[in-house]
Amino acid sequence: QKEVEQDPGPLSVPEGAIVSLNCTYSNSAFQYFMWYRQYSRKGPELLMYTYSSGNKEDGRFTAQVDKSSKYISLFIRDSQPSDSATYLCAMSAGATNKLIFGTGTLLAVQP
Amino acid sequence: NAGVMQNPRHLVRRRGQEARLRCSPMKGHSHVYWYRQLPEEGLKFMVYLQKENIIDESGMPKERFSAEFPKEGPSILRIQQVVRGDSAAYFCASSPDIRTGELFFGEGSRLTVL
Numbered sequence: 001q002k003e004v005e006q007d008p009g010p011l012s013v014p015e016g017a018i019v020s021l022n023c024t025y026s027n028s029a030f031q032y033f034m035w036y037r038q039y040s041r042k043g044p045e046l047l048m049y050t051y052s053s054g055n056k057e058d059g060r061f062t063a064q065v066d067k068s069s070k071y072i073s074l075f076i077r078d079s080q081p082s083d084s085a086t087y088l089c090a091m092s093a094g095a096t097n098k099l100i101f102g103t104g105t106l107l108a109v110q111p
Numbered sequence: 112n113a114g115v116m117q118n119p120r121h122l123v124r125r126r127g128q129e130a131r132l133r134c135s136p137m138k139g140h141s142h143v144y145w146y147r148q149l150p151e152e153g154l155k156f157m158v159y160l161q162k163e164n165i166i167d168e169s170g171m172p173k174e175r176f177s178a179e180f181p182k183e184g185p186s187i188l189r190i191q192q193v194v195r196g197d198s199a200a201y202f203c204a205s206s207p208d209i210r211t212g213e214l215f216f217g218e219g220s221r222l223t224v225l
Contacts, residue, residue, distance in 0.1 A: 004153075006153075008151075034213070036216075041221075042218060042219075043115075043202055043216040043217050043218040043219050044154070044202070044216045045216070046213060046214070046215065046216075049213055088153060088154065090154075094209075094210065095209075096159055096166060096167055096209055097142065097144070097159070097206050097209045097213075097214060098144070098156050098159060098167060099144075099154075099156065099214060100156070101146075101153040101154040101155075102153055103151075103152060103153040104153055
């Protein structure tokens with residue numbers, strides 16, 4: 001069993017839709033949770049960062065962490081074609097910032 | 112403030128040759144991480160370094176791979192006697208503080224082994 005599980009997709013939605021992306025994990029020591037966006041042939045870009053459980057909102061993006069269920073989510077409101085990318089969840093126990101990544105979900109927002 | 116700089120962006124090597132990948136972290140960042148991304152796979156941790164020290168190399172293959180982060184100059188990931196299975200994108204990331212959990216990635220170096 002992988003430490004972090006993420007549905008690879010692809011996920012195709014129409015412009016303006018609400019997108020829900022999810023990851024599950026098995027290591028209860030994880031306490032830092034991140035979402036990265038990666039465009040094709042580019043480096044990952046940090047989108048959202050959350051410490052421990054709870055919600056965090058930044059513009060059209062909302063990150064949720066449920067440590068009791070070992071489940072994290074990223075919601076994108078009013079999705080745009082420019083949101084089309086691979087979204088990677090990542091997490092760490094915090095001792096050295098060693099991040100464990102999901103395999104990524106490929107999102108396509110259709111105009 | 113310049114981001115994490117990696118070079119070369121693309122590197123082609125024949126089997127048995129050596130590959131050297133360089134990474135300059137963001138200004139003020141003293142923690143450097145190397146990750147490898149294979150096609151259809153997520154990013155896999157390789158090594159974590161601070162200036163002149165290897166802190167965690169648990170993701171590095173035992174042979175042919177080495178990394179350094181000297182007092183002066185960029186961090187270098189070195190792959191000796193490359194094989195076709197080494198073809199991948201290698202990403203460097205830096206962090207200002209290991210307590211924050213935030214890593215900032217470069218654009219990657221794409222290695223192709225013929």
